[in-house]
Amino acid sequence: MLELRLVQGSLLKKVVDAIRDLVNDASFDCSATGFSLQAMDSSHVALVALLLRSEGFDHYRCDRNISMGMNLNNMAKMLRCAGNDDIITFKGDDGSDTVSFMFESPTQDKISDFEMKLMDIDSERLGIPEAKYQAIVRMPSTEFARICKDLGSIGDTVVISVTKEGVKFSTRGDIGSANIVCRQNTDVDKPEQATTVEMNDPVSLTFALRYMNSFTKATPLSNQVTISLSSELPVVVEYKIAEMGYVRFYLAPKIEEEEEETKPEV
Amino acid sequence: MLELRLVQGSLLKKVVDAIRDLVNDASFDCSATGFSLQAMDSSHVALVALLLRSEGFDHYRCDRNISMGMNLNNMAKMLRCAGNDDIITFKGDDGSDTVSFMFESPTQDKISDFEMKLMDIDSERLGIPEAKYQAIVRMPSTEFARICKDLGSIGDTVVISVTKEGVKFSTRGDIGSANIVCRQNTDVDKPEQATTVEMNDPVSLTFALRYMNSFTKATPLSNQVTISLSSELPVVVEYKIAEMGYVRFYLAPKIEEEEEETKPEV
DNA sequence: CCAACGATAT
DNA sequence: ATATCGTTGG
Numbered sequence: 001m002l003e004l005r006l007v008q009g010s011l012l013k014k015v016v017d018a019i020r021d022l023v024n025d026a027s028f029d030c031s032a033t034g035f036s037l038q039a040m041d042s043s044h045v046a047l048v049a050l051l052l053r054s055e056g057f058d059h060y061r062c063d064r065n066i067s068m069g070m071n072l073n074n075m076a077k078m079l080r081c082a083g084n085d086d087i088i089t090f091k092g093d094d095g096s097d098t099v100s101f102m103f104e105s106p107t108q109d110k111i112s113d114f115e116m117k118l119m120d121i122d123s124e125r126l127g128i129p130e131a132k133y134q135a136i137v138r139m140p141s142t143e144f145a146r147i148c149k150d151l152g153s154i155g156d157t158v159v160i161s162v163t164k165e166g167v168k169f170s171t172r173g174d175i176g177s178a179n180i181v182c183r184q185n186t187d188v189d190k191p192e193q194a195t196t197v198e199m200n201d202p203v204s205l206t207f208a209l210r211y212m213n214s215f216t217k218a219t220p221l222s223n224q225v226t227i228s229l230s231s232e233l234p235v236v237v238e239y240k241i242a243e244m245g246y247v248r249f250y251l252a253p254k255i256e257e258e259e260e261e262t263k264p265e266v
Numbered sequence: 267m268l269e270l271r272l273v274q275g276s277l278l279k280k281v282v283d284a285i286r287d288l289v290n291d292a293s294f295d296c297s298a299t300g301f302s303l304q305a306m307d308s309s310h311v312a313l314v315a316l317l318l319r320s321e322g323f324d325h326y327r328c329d330r331n332i333s334m335g336m337n338l339n340n341m342a343k344m345l346r347c348a349g350n351d352d353i354i355t356f357k358g359d360d361g362s363d364t365v366s367f368m369f370e371s372p373t374q375d376k377i378s379d380f381e382m383k384l385m386d387i388d389s390e391r392l393g394i395p396e397a398k399y400q401a402i403v404r405m406p407s408t409e410f411a412r413i414c415k416d417l418g419s420i421g422d423t424v425v426i427s428v429t430k431e432g433v434k435f436s437t438r439g440d441i442g443s444a445n446i447v448c449r450q451n452t453d454v455d456k457p458e459q460a461t462t463v464e465m466n467d468p469v470s471l472t473f474a475l476r477y478m479n480s481f482t483k484a485t486p487l488s489n490q491v492t493i494s495l496s497s498e499l500p501v502v503v504e505y506k507i508a509e510m511g512y513v514r515f516y517l518a519p520k521i522e523e524e525e526e527e528t529k530p531e532v
Numbered sequence: 533c534c535a536a537c538g539a540t541a542t
Numbered sequence: 543a544t545a546t547c548g549t550t551g552g
Binding site (some may be wrong): 071073077078080082098107108109110111112113114115116117 | 292306409419420441442443444445446447448449451461
């Protein structure tokens with residue numbers, strides 16, 4: 001038996017919206033620890049990991065570990081029926097092929113109950129080792145989203161380079177090229193506007209903007225985003241979810257070929 | 267000769283917008299009593315009835331009963347040319363094949379005059395008998411609209427069930443099912459937020475959401491909607507127009523078949 | 533948080 | 543041209 005209550009129901013809407021651009025169907029895992037998910041995107045290039053810790057819920061009951069395959073678009077469709085300040089209760093039963101969402105309006109005058117069919121999904125859950133990164137950049141999530149969107153209109157890939165002074169995002173395309181430098185800056189009115197660079201080693205890596213622009217769908221979840229970089233390791237783009245956990249996206253860097261791909265010879 | 271003046275001209279825009287999704291062409295009837303319309307939707311399933319009483323106009327002159335066939339989309343097109351605070355005067359002449367709209371800006375600095383061609387329409391005007399209903403639900407029109415929209419994303423039909431405690435809207439579709447319960451509640455800050463249930467007999471009826479979602483185009487006309495239900499009778503969804511009359515939509519319930527439509531045999 | 537307006541997509 | 547979505551303002 002499974003029963004999760006979240007007073008700030010809008011959070012769940014944001015979580016699903018953050019992921020469904022990348023992943024259509026995913027298996028959610030529920031245990032005493034929390035509510036989590038791990039999934040590759042449909043082209044098996046990027047990975048997303050979600051954790052909502054049990055302590056973050058206003059009520060959390062999970063009698064035994066359970067895995068539930070859900071279609072994220074259908075899930076979003078149902079969650080869209082919740083008011084933005086509705087309380088959401090998620091219920092599941094062992095062995096059942098459905099789960100249910102209950103939405104309670106703040107005044108309790110409107111109570112909605114949605115039942116959703118589960119799906120069979122082969123959930124390949126990888127262990128993701130903790131790693132030490134050469135550089136960790138923290139910046140406003142909206143700024144990162146804007147940069148990825150802007151660069152995406154110029155080129156297909158972004159080179160992220162970190163130095164002590166800051167972080168540089170570069171791209172190049174048919175119509176020209178672009179470099180956006182964000183320098184470290186903690187001297188702001190509010191901490192969520194800060195940009196900080198924690199650098200052990202300078203690093204410069206290339207990523208497909210297409211995926212970066214999917215990752216930024218998680219922007220509403222957090223004011224800040226954390227980008228962890230190391231050569232040879234997938235970048236981690238993390239959006240912390242206040243009091244509850246995170247959504248993390250992993251993407252392997254492109255192997256830097258000699259200059260442009262316009263060169264026909266290997 | 268016919269001359270109707272309405273200081274709150276935006277009302278006329280809302281009335282036409284409320285109807286034109288359902289009905290393309292309609293015959294407006296004008297008499298000493300008022301300005302009215304009755305029309306079936308194009309698939310002859312739903313019926314709409316409009317009444318704007320003569321007393322509600324700021325000037326009302328109708329020398330003899332007259333019927334005017336109008337294309338509602340064309341009418342909307344013209345009315346869209348009126349400012350939201352404009353005073354609208356509607357004029358017609360017996361025997362003429364056109365009518366005219368005059369828009370006066372509040373400051374009288376801009377006076378527009380639009381002439382619209384009438385059309386021949388066979389206006390089959392039914393008598394709609396007053397009926398006694400098993401249950402009458404009153405609720406905020408925006409809430410009703412939201413419910414119909416939400417359920418429309420899950421299923422095709424809605425079951426409306428009324429008990430003493432409140433009203434329940436249910437649907438079922440490929441991805442799952444939904445129940446939304448609104449309980450009676452008069453204890454609110456403002457009367458237009460109230461939900462009241464006047465129940466003589468419990469009732470549960472099924473309707474096509476497609477039509478319900480057309481009816482809710484009338485939402486801007488009134489803060490409250492009234493839903494009158496009886497077995498064997500069409501539901502009446504009514505939006506009152508302050509001081510003037512109403513727009514009423516009628517829709518026959520679906521005959522409840524034995525469970526699902528997945529059964530191939532009749 | 534709800535409503536109106538503008539922009540975009542069909 | 544119309545309907546829906548997203549954004550901005552109250």
